[in-house]
Amino acid sequence: MTTETGGAIVRAxxxxxxTALARAFDRYAPTLTRYAWALxxxxxxxxEVVQDSxxxxxxxxxxxxxxxxxxxPWLLVVCRNHAFNAGRKRSRHRADELPETLAAPDDHTEAAEQLRWVRAEIAALPDLDRRICELCLLEGHSYAEAADLLGLTVGAITQRVSRNRRRLKKVVMHDGH
Known part of the structure; x- marks a missing residue:
């Protein structure tokens, strides 16, 4: 039985x-596989979900x-996200098999308009919150990277992203955009 922690494996x-990746796989793949089967x-x-994780x-x-x-815990969240994405891919595949009258439209004007609107909502945030959302939500930086760039703690970044996601979701759901 190994005493190497998950943190030590990640640092390696x-x-x-x-070989650290192989050690992580040996240790956590059975758990992730069982969890993925539940999803x-x-x-x-x-x-695919386990490999992507x-x-x-x-x-x-x-x-x-x-x-x-x-x-x-981090791997389980990543696994859940990959499982969700696999379900979305499967749904899109099924939509492609629908008769033409039921398939999604080819025109992406509405999606572009929604993206423009979301960007406008982010632009209206206070400067620090706007920059955090740009880094983490639009540019794909990790919370740790954003914290380093902005001189904040990861916890502060996490809290602000979470708060702003809730705010944006609430505005979207109640404003009808």
Whole structure:
């Protein structure tokens, strides 16, 4: 039985240690596989979700800040997100199989208008909140990267992103945009 923590494995990955990824896979793949089966019902999707979760871990290892020395809670959230995306892909695939009258329109004008509107709402935020949303939500920076760029703690970034997501969602849901 190994005593190496998940945090130590992630730090080794951040240094480029590919065997650390293998150790993480050996330790956490069975749990993630069981969890993925609870979220998706196709073997190929389960395998893809688990593989994508570990790929995300590898890609994010250098910026990942774990609140404890375990990576499992983070992996479970990533797994859930990948499972959700797999479900959306499957839904889009089914939409492609629908008769032409029921398929989604090819015109992306409405989507572009919604994106313009969301960007306008973000632009109206106070300067610090606007910059945080731009970095994390639009440019894809991690919370740790945004914290470094702005001289804040990861906790402050997390709190502000969460608050602004709720605000934007509330405005979207109640404003009919």
């Amino acid at each position: 990955m951040a240094e480029g240690d590919r 998706v019902d196709d073997r190929q999707d389960v395998e 570990f790929l995300t871990l590898w890609q994010r290892s250098s910026t990942l800040e774990l609140p404890a020395e375990t990576v499992l």
